[in-house]
Amino acid sequence: MTTIDDLSAGDDVDSRCLKCKAVTNHTIIAVQDGQIVKVQCNTCRGRHNYRPVKPEVKKAVRRSSAKTKPRLGKEVKQAARFEDLLVGRDLTKALPYAMTAVFEPDDLIDHPTFGLGVVAKKISPVRIEVFFKDAQKVLVCASSL
Ligand SMILES: [Zn+2]
Structure with a gap:
């Protein structure tokens, strides 16, 4: 597994590219204090600040309200x-x-x-x-x- 400490200029890294509007492969241009600062997009060749790839935020599953259940149960019972x-x-x-x-x-x-x-x-x-x-x-x- 590759950690951030192993990365240096010239290495490849995934980053979000605003021009490509996608996560693309980038070449690291500058690393500062173990953090990637600048990258170059391998697709459009654009240079920009490194944007970490954020994991997809899953939408919270809405729990259906249980409030209607007892009433429904009563109606079913009556029927x-x-x-x-x-x-x-x-x-x-x-x-x-x-x-x-x-x-x-x-x-x-x-x-x-x-x-x-x-x-x-x-x-x-x-x-x-x-x-x-x-x-x-x-x-x-x-x-x-
Ligand atoms: Zn790009």
Whole structure:
């Protein structure tokens, strides 16, 4: 391995050349205190101060934010739980949702906005909690009493 101490005028060294806009082979013209000072480009013959070849600076890999993960996990969980609720059900028999209709726990309903849902429980005689794919909603229904 060649160290800087071994270099002297007349030796070849790699340097960045502004004229060639590249790292080219140079001949050392002057060395001072063990440091290369002046070089001559072997490609364009231009003489200039020695510019050390800098290693390529690799761009730091951006770490994706983990903030969105728990929320996504919750949504996936909700969807998976919803899928479980639909197992064994005849989806074509879903009851169209209407505020004037009567629903009982475990009924399968078809909501114009939220889609298919399963009635989780009755909160009051006129309110039901419904499990949809994305979220649980409280809907108004007619009193069954
Ligand atoms: Zn050059």
